[in-house]
Amino acid sequence: MVFQGSSTAISHTGKVRSNNQDSGYAGSNLFAVADGMGGHAGGDVASSLAIMRLERLDHPFDSTSAAERELQAAIADAATELIDTVHVKPELAGMGTTVSAMVMVDDYAVIAHIGDSRIYLYRDGALTQITTDHTFVQRLVDSGRITPEEARYHPRRSVLMRVLGDMDPNPELDTFIMPTQDGDRWLLCSDGLSGVVDDPHTAKALGLGLAPGRTADILLKQALDGGAPDNVTIVLVDVGGQHPLFSGTPTIVGSASNPTGIEVPAARSGRSGWLHPNRQAANEPTHFEPAAEFLEELIEEDRRRAKRRRIGWIVGLVVVLALIAALLFAAYSWTQTRYFVGADDDTVVIFQGIQQNIGPISLSTPHEDTEILLADLPSFSRATVERTISARSLADAEAIVVRLRDAAEANG
Incomplete structure (x- = not known):
């Protein structure tokens, strides 16, 4: 059955990046966000390829299991296509993309996810994050080593543990099926939104009950007001509701909206790796996928940082106590002159x-x-x-x- 509801998709370069490496899709049954990475051009290509492969699924499915299988197959095909593209254009080596996609089947949402883009559900006045970030800091949160608030500002918050890239033809996806109901609002977004606008402000915007397009505009403005250091892509889906139903024409935004298709630029002199120190900030990649040995180094670095933080707190506490003691002694000494x-x-x-x-x-x-x-x-x-x-x-x-x-x- 064709999904009954309304949706919108918008994407913005942000205030720092020089190009938009995000892609978004809002169709009749399929909704998706992809956040590309891998340099100035590689991210564009990766997210566009992922959306182009997924948009073939924008049709009614007979069952949720069929939709889940097709989602998994389409994302695996996208990974293969990324690998094939790098063989043809080796200057794009290292590119990759996150993918958060949802197919509506009757009263269910079939979800596939990899990376740190997110899917939220706003229901009965409460906002719930449905997907789990595949990031280094999320692993630290899960292990209890840092809090979710600390994760928002952790220096390694962009290190991805899983991504759709040009190295693995069999990416490890999270897939699951959730019941949905009239009045639900589903938000799919890149971390350009979730990394800037916190959950309470997001919930407040979704709770205004405005049409999807107007609500997405409010969320985008909040991200821009917060500095928007990254591309911002928002796909908002209302199930049922009072707003006009889907028109039948899909909305494609970001790099995937290029009407001439994916334009792969000519090779640049020198290899521009993800961690190249001379890249301009506006063109630096927004995510990193570490090798195993690099991950161990990151974990050890985090241990050292935590140790330094504890030592810093102890030293700070000692200094504060010493100052208090000095002030008390000075005050007492003064009283003894009276x-x-x-x-x-x-x-x-x-x-x-x-x-x-x-x-x-x-x-x-x-x-x-x-x-x-x-x-x-x-x-x-x-x-x-x-x-x-x-x-x-x-x-x-x-x-x-x-x-x-x-x-x-x-x-x-």
Whole structure:
């Protein structure tokens, strides 16, 4: 059965990249996002080839199992085509692409996924990430070594563990089937959106209930307002709903929308590997797929970084505690330059410090017992002493004592 609902697809180069290596597709039953990688041109070719291979599946299927088999076969064919393309154009060696694709079959969504593009489901006011990123940092999150929030800003967040590339003709895909229902909103996007716009803001935009096109525009604007350091591709699919149904003409965006087909540029001088240090930032690849030995190096580097971070926290804590201790010592030292006259049991005493306590800690100590009896003082002078008399210095306190002694003698 033909999918009943509405959809849109948009793609933007972003504010940093000089070309768009993403591709997106929104058809009658098929919806997909591919985020290319492998240099200025290789990413364009890889994502375009993947979408061109997948768009043949944009038709009704008799069963979800048939759709799942066809998705797996189409993505494997795309991998073979990437390998064949590199044989013809060796300057494109190292290119690859993520793929997140969904085929609607009756009341089910058949999903295939590899890489770090994402598929989300917004249902009943809640946003759920359906796919799992095949990245180095996601492995760290899964093992409990970092938090999802730390993963958003990890320096190795673009290292892919799985990708559709030109090396493996049998890519390891995640495929699964999920029930869907009227009112569901499915969001497929490249990491140009998910890496900039967090889930709460994405959920808020999806929850406005606007048409797919308007909602996608809002999400794109949020990514651009956030700096959009990467290409941004959004495919939004509403199941049923109040908005106009699909028109019958597929929407293809990004590099796959090139009407003349895939244009493979002439070879450039020198090999421009993914980690070449002299590439301009705007043309640098957005993802990396590590070799096994490089992965071990990354894991060891992450251990060292975690150790340095712990040491940094400990050193920082020690410094803060030392500063607090120094401030407390300085404050206490200052209090010991102060004096006041007060009562201790039945005599007048000069105290060193101030008339406050910090919990059980007294900030004053007796400096001199004057042996002037409180009982010998006039009532006013006695009450004043019992309330304490502040002094500017020890000499000032001693002068106060002289006056009190005179008052005691006169009262006697």
